[in-house]
Amino acid sequence: MRQEMKKKDEGAPPPDEKTRELKAQIDQNLRRVYEQALEEEVPDRFKDLLAQLRGKAGNQ
């Protein structure tokens, strides 16, 4: 017990397993943030824009 306390005061090595677990949770949530944005439907204006650009290129 005393030894453990002393060890902690000196800066115990990080609990790797917990750190890994937390990092995994963060990455899981990050993917969710990104996937939520990915699921949104792309507005037609971008397909229209590409068609417009293609038309311009064709005319030149």
Next chain:
Amino acid sequence: MSAEISAMDPREELVEHLPALRAFAITLTRNTAAADDLVQDTIVKAWTNIDKFQVGTNLRAWLFTILRNTFFSDRRKRKREVADPDGIHAGRLAEAPAHDGKLAFNDFSVAFDRLSPEHREVLILVGASGFSYDEAAEMIGVATGTVKSRANRARQRLCEMLELAQGEDPVGSSGDLTKAVMGSSGVEAA
């Protein structure tokens, strides 16, 4: 024969990258209207500069690079951040937090929004959209080591904010976890 030519033209592949480009833009701007303007600028720039794209390299990485450069240069010009006027994430704080021992996604979203765009960028590139540290380094225009340390700092910031957001402690020992993620500086400060 014209079909063959257009199949080789990377401009014809732009459409396939629209959802990813828009998702990246949304995570950077946190604002749909600003994200759409950014995607529009990116498409026009990509189209007109397609001769600068090296065929055979990663088109998505090239497009993401144009998008993030446009975003950060516009931002430098404006020198102020758009503060979610559409309220994409407003209301999320009001939702009940999950008590399943996991980081609540609503809390996470709010914390993510409060990160700097630089931190959001690095976390999305390496944490969510599957780019390697080396690829992200090339896209951001910094050394790989900088990407790693920036990603670590961004994760630390998230941990700090989430710890503050948790009235009670659903993880059980988030203080220790934060310290663990923060590394030696956190231990010294304690």
